[in-house]
Amino acid sequence: MNKYFFYIVTLISILCFVSCQRDDDEPIKAARPISRLYVSTSNYQANTTSPALYNVFVVTPADSNSFAIDPLSNHTSSALGGSAIHFSPYAQSIFQSSVNSPAYRDTSIYVMNVSDKGVISNGNVIGNRRFNNVKGLWYYVHNTPGNTTNITNNYLLVTNLGADTVNLFIVDQPKSRRGFTPPRYELRLNYRPWSIQMNGDDLLLSRTEDNGGIVVYKNLPAALKVDTLLDIEPTYQLTVSGANNIRGLSYSSSKDILALTDYKVNSGAPEPNVGDGRILIFENFSQYTSSGTIVPTRVITGANTLLQQPLDVALDTREGEDDALFIYVADAGPVSRNVLRFKLSDTGNVEPDEVLEILNRQTPQSISLDSRGANRL
Template identity: 30%
Template sequence: MNRHILSAFFLISAILFSGCTKDDNEPLPQSTVSRLYVSNADTDASVMSTVIFDPADGATLDNPDKFDTKLPDGNGIVFDAYSGTVFQVSRQAKNIRTFTVKTDGSLTQKASFIDDALTSAREIAFDRVRKTLYVASNSDSALYVYVGVDTIAGSARATKKLKLSGQPWGIHLQDDNLFVVMDQGRVEVQLFEKASSLQVGTVAPTKKITIAGAMRLHGITYSSARDALILTDIGAAASNSDGAIYIITGVAAKFTAGGPVTPTTIISGAATGLGNPVDVAWDTRIDKDLIYVAEKANKRILVFKFLDKNNVTPFRTATLSSSPEAIYLDAR
């Protein structure tokens, strides 16, 4: 074989094989999509389990698509852009389902399994490299870990159950580092580095911080590129007007130092519409920089600008007929 042809063959082979290799830092598939996936906590069968705003970054935030994913008391929802798969969990049915997202944004069910030992599913996070799904369960202070989740069907048990010190709610996975929000009086964010190596039983975080002035933390999102963390505080559960958003910058150094952290920015007050903000997502694109909030008590999706602070009116608002519990933003 001609050596130039042979060299070209090996070069093409190398590109093909390297393209199939997964790593934590592989860039996202290119797209101009901005979709907000919303999981509803309603148990009434007449209420659609899932709402999708497409696009989520338009001039208005209205007319969402609604899908009956048959997951009553929907909680965590996450989208994997590499496989085009949505994962969603029902707290009531202890059911985890996956869906394929078609090019028009509609959902088609792929797989489903039930873990009747899953006590109180809240937020979820997906590790695409290791095909692992993490599920926070608050009432039994545990993380349920499903390795090889794409092959599980029918009745199942978690591959690992990790016992925590505190009641987990929001979770966020960045590479192999898992951030876990602790509900109730702990007002704490725990960081588990090399989360995939955690073993069954009681586990301790590598690092942790507490949030000064917080009441009950729920939602979390993080950007390593911006070194910033965004949290939501639902305040008193019975109140629909005392919620808050906390923005914390310079996060890496603060986790290393540990101890109480005062938020860099706080968004709260009557004008914000924050009552029970249960989850948060962040469009980090420089020309967007928008914070999306699932406002459960007032049945709304609220959008703020990253530079907002204090008692500010939302940049955009969508009023729902359902109770949003968890959100995930796919913005590329």
């Protein structure tokens, strides 16, 4: 009798432990160090008699000397051509938008599950006709201080350059949404954003157009109340004088470094030349707390860099030697069309540390880096 009582008590204890775990409160602890770079490509095979094209590629380890795609990790999502991509260890998922080309209408955001070993599988699909030109994605978890429940607020933040309105959409509990999904919140913008990142509870958006820069909203959760339509103004805006087409944004709070990508198109030219792309690096970024013009600490640009039309950037600033830390860039330029890796210490007209050509010369549109723990090989 005592033996059966022990089994019952043990079972109840296990169930209580599982039920009290926080939903999305922290990422799964990696058994081994992780350095994975996820790449979204825009090419799409409409001919159903031909094999479908991969549109998610994985470079692992991304910080090793063999900077190459893992052929066992290539994946085909249901997107009709991939655009923005974002991996979250909190959600254990990849989120990917579609390029939504005129030929292949696709206004969905695709959720892919990622196992602790990096195996990708298709999950739910979030659809809305208003998600018609998604440029940035970010999964955000907000746990109210003092919260003792097993429920946290988690959101998918989406920047969208619509034909009529430009919006920041916020979808709540995105992993449980399927089919048509209205955003829980939306913020209408009077500027053109691109990339998006949360730094703690602060929202950072890259702003494109001439003399673009960064737009900062401090303490975003304070604005998420009852009304769906948000009425908030930027806390401050930082302008980069001379910027032309700012796209990618990546900020490392541990190193206090922000990186932006930019490129110019010469007058009368149909596309930028190789060397017209730039990586703008701002050290001690937290010093900027009010609106104004900021100047890059360093700029990586020039023909040797192969930068033509850089659309996205990711900083890897884990612990290690300064010259062993990396900047990853997705370049969609028709000549370059590569993923480039630079050292964090680089400046000027330098050659990339590594160059990755995607299978079948597919065009990279966006990247997302999962880096947890040192993994130098």
